[in-house]
Amino acid sequence: MLSIVNSCNLIGIDGFIVNVEVDITRGMPCFNIVGLASIEIKEAKERVKSAIINSGFEFPAKRIVVNLSPADIKKEGSLLDLPISIGLLINYIQKEKSYFDETIFVGELSLDGSLKKVRGILPIVLSAKQKGYKRIFIPHENLKESSYVDGIEIIPVKNLRECINYINGKIALDLSSMLYKNTSIQEEKYEEDFGDVKGNYFVKRGLEIAAAGNHNVMLIGPPGSGKTMMARRIKTIMPDLDKDEMMEISKIYSIAGLINNNIGIINKRPFRAPHHSATNVSLIGGGAKAIPGEIVLAHRGVLFLDEIAEFNKKTLEMLRQPIEDGEINLSRLKFYVKYPCNILIIAAMNPCPCGYFMSNIECKCTEYEMTRYRNKVSGPLLDRFDIFLDVVPIEFGEFKDNNFTETSKTIKNRVQEAKNIQRKRFENSDIKNNNEIKSYQINKYCKLDEDASKIAKKIFTKYNLSNRSYTKLLKTARTIADLDLCKDINKNHLLEAFSYRKGYYKYFK
Ligand SMILES: Nc1ncnc2c1ncn2[C@@H]1O[C@H](COP(=O)(O)OP(=O)(O)OP(=O)(O)O)[C@@H](O)[C@H]1O
Ligand SMILES: [Mg+2]
Ligand SMILES: [Zn+2]
CATH class of the missing domain: 3.30.230.10 (Ribosomal Protein S5; domain 2)
Structure with a gap:
């Protein structure tokens, strides 16, 4: 039978x-x-x-x-x-x-x-x-x-x-x-808030732009300057998930066996912060069952690589392709398993092994030590970052300053608005954020006004930008224009976007 x-x-x-x-x-x-x-x-x-x-x-x-x-x-x-x-x-x-x-x-x-x-x-x-x-x-x-x-x-x-x-x-x-x-999906509350962070306006602004357009960020600065503190707060300003995104993320967590909460669904953007001792498998995924790793668990959310220079160099290099493609193929015995990993990377590091290069305190590192340390993060990997933030410790006066600092809620409202503009812009395409704009779409989505065009040309030639760096610059400027509720990119948007490359020239060139 x-x-x-x-x-x-x-x-x-x-x-x-x-x-x-x-x-x-x-x-x-x-x-x-x-x-x-x-x-x-x-x-x-x-x-x-x-x-x-x-x-x-x-x-x-x-x-x-x-x-x-x-x-x-x-x-x-x-x-x-x-x-x-x-x-x-x-x-x-x-x-x-x-x-x-x-x-x-x-x-x-x-x-x-x-x-x-x-x-x-x-x-x-x-x-x-x-x-x-x-x-x-x-x-x-x-x-x-x-x-x-x-x-x-x-x-x-x-x-x-x-x-x-x-x-x-x-x-x-x-x-x-x-x-x-029929359970409504409740908003998650966070203990941390940008309201706790004094001064550091440039850094906070950079993180706001990152959250709005999904631009990868590198924070560089001496010990105690607040890199970890600020990076961790980005989760409080990330735009809300739409229903499709929620399902996508929940599917991944379901496969990883990680839906343990009461509501049975992942309803906030993931924030994953693997330690720098993380193994390839835990970061990338794999094993006999091709279980998703941290980069997949961070899909549609943030992967925070604190002390990035302390990670295993080979492991970091393995991140390059998935970051670019927004997906990863894991081999599982005789076949491949494909997972999405559309992530926002926030990385933090000291500028040198002792931590004080270019700061008020004297750096004790030798040339050799410096080169070795910097080389941990390769050129092609650095190329994946749109925003470099030079984190400077706040002055004593700023610490005592009781002036009003913006709360996460206020910042998030702006981020959300910029996100809504992007949702409309990309309605009929398969991309969701400005950072995903392909180079052939640049002219369509990143229109510069006359002044901005002139400046773009100057920057391009003076700094000898690669095509990738130039498109990144325009995409970041696009997000700044969105935050400013402007249709076209103007001079100020472009110059601000360029200011986020200065950290790169200061520390890595
Ligand atoms: N702008 C700030 N406003 C308020 N507190 C701050 C600020 N910057 C730093 N701090 C305080 O300093 C502490 C150390 O900051 P944090 O751990 O973020 O530094 P870091 O840059 O990550 O240092 P390291 O390089 O050693 O990891 C914070 O927990 C916080 O209490
Ligand atoms: Mg830290
Ligand atoms: Zn040093």
């Missing part, structure tokens, strides 16, 4: 349907699974068998062949425990074939028959819905994480027996998933 049960697996952040064909025939009792890596088959067989018996069902003492298709794509074995069991227990279920054609089952079984939480349930439920399935059975523990998806019936079950009883109409389930769908 042949039965077909549908399930779902992931490639990157998207799901694909897996057909689980279970054939039970007379003959010598045996249990074979084809279409999975050998080690996973062994584990799946043991789990499924124990779970069925311990749930009080009879394990068919017949010749069993389970075929998982498509055969050419690698599948995550444990998610398929539930559909395999359902296929084996088809005789216990009073439903027509059409019911199974409309239904997806996912879940890993414990030996006692209970269902365990799985990674990636959100992208799985989303793709089941997109493919037109009517209902999906998921582990109960995954309920919150999937409950923002509507248009598909989500049935959370605690164990195998409950699943079968429900299908047979013997029990009703509390489908409280509906509750979450």
